[in-house]
Amino acid sequence: MTESNTFNTQDFCNSALRAIRIEREAIEALESRINGDFSRACEVIMACKGRVVVTGMGKSGHIGNKIAATLASTGTPAFFVHPGEASHGDLGMITPQDVVIAISNSGSTSEVVTILPLIKRMGAPLISMTGKPDSVLAQEAVANLDVSVAIEACPLGLAPTSSTTATLVMGDALAVALLEARGFSAEDFAFSHPGGSLGRRLLLRVSDIMHTGDQIPQVAEGTTLSGALLEITRKGLGMTTVVNAAGTLTGIFTDGDLRRTLDKSVDVHTTPIQDVMTRNGKTIRADHLAAEALNIMEEMKINALPVTDANGTLVGAINMHDLLRAGVI
Template sequence: MTAPLKVPEKAAHGLDLAREVLRIEAREVEALASRLDASFEQAVELILQCQGRVVVSGMGKSGHIGRKIAATLASTGTPAFFMHPAEASHGDLGMVTRGDVVLALSYSGESSELLEIVPLFKRLGVKVISMTGNAGSSLARESNVHLDAHITEEACSLGLAPTSSTTAALALGDALAVALLDARGFSAEDFARSHPGGALGRRLLVHVRDIMRSGSAVPCVSKAASLSETLLEMTRGGIGMTAIVDEQNHPIGIFTDGDLRRILEQGVHVQSTGVATVMHTHPQSIHPNRLAVEAVELMEARKINQLLVVDDSRSLVGALNMHDLLRAKVI
């Protein structure tokens, strides 16, 4: 019998400490939720009325959190960017326009770099939303709206490193972004348009028409074709199948490489057999305007590797297989 793994004393202590860090930060975020009040609604309304962008600013760890908040706002329908407060007084203030709103982060509310530029924002007529841990701080008093991000305990065992405070600020920023997203009616499709290179973008933006084979690239024979003619066309097409169509170019059947293996095992004579006698009737199809991910779902549900594409008149306009979907990174 294998002896149980013995965890070194220091490692065990580290594990206990890590769990306590997570518990402390979770408690602080939970407390933050219970303190949300009308000032949060005012901040949301101020940003919704903004004709420009949200300029997020903060020093040190607050700055790192601010960068993430700005990125989250921008990707969820609220144009935003991060401006370093120390660089603002050296020219970057020119990025701020009268129609903007500033979101300033400082846990103490006494960051000198921020306090130096707040009067300049006011001179421009720019509204300031502050996020601090001290409602009586200079930054909170100078702001149009103050968001309370106060915490009672840092998770750092020394009580020094910003831990709970940065987590609280990040969570409050996420809450702001999601509230704005909802107020704007921002949809999953809108999110995908700002993430075209990501998996979600491909799932929500790529349509069947974007990746299907069309024209002469679609292997196709008439219902009068022989099996040998069908095999030649299937080889030319290179997607493991051939569509069989009637006089109106409506697909009435499909013949795949799997079908070929089955009929060869049955001893069917290729030269003398018509494809209409061995094809699969009522082939699965999809409209070119449907999402490519819907094609994946249909193919997986039907356990097929190829799919015909038909238009509103049920005419054959394209075809695709799993390899096409893989190349498009839909799956």
């Protein structure tokens, strides 16, 4: 390898922009190949009673690993098998109920081609992802997803670049089409991603983090404004709820309401809270996702929400700090 010191800042940027342009064109070319073969591949996978087994050698293997992971996390059980290891025992991981997706840019990778007769004998449907529609691999498949590219982004035309990007995008397109066909929901996704902020956003319920019992800021109708202010201070949620004798929520009084009320020069010691509270404000149910509470607060530009049951009875309270501590934000 020869060393060159002739590149300047602009040369680096030009090389990068060229690579991005070539790979973008490779992705755009895929649109015309979403055709009958693509639909057939989706139908075969939807009818699969086992799992999707993805295989590929070298860089195609790395892409295959990612495609298998994406399928598995979006409702299509899948895993990756190395074709070299498949010839030495791992082929036993594949059953006739499975579907095999074999990836090879040339369509003739020896390690992949070697196991084709065994897959065919087993009766597992084969889907290929190749850059050569007339290759052995493509001809043996029930559906071939064409991931050919005009040129690689590598100026030597050697390192898989555009071809691996095209394959990855085709794999994502397949996963998304299957996700939508299955009616896969955000909650379904969360069950396969329980860790980290994603799982917290999608699985955590309001009931898991809301304030209950004596922690709920609440005053009865008839309480003076000064009494409501004391309750806001005691509970520290930046608001208080207002309930009637039956415990049904009738209003809410927030820091914002206080600022607006003081502009009217009311007497805080004699004014009843129901005269200045906000009626028919936003509420949320305890069984709703905490992420829904966040969406309401952001949309309405508020910092807290009362939690009520189906009858409108106050059962809790939640504010933006609770969502922050729980990692929902």
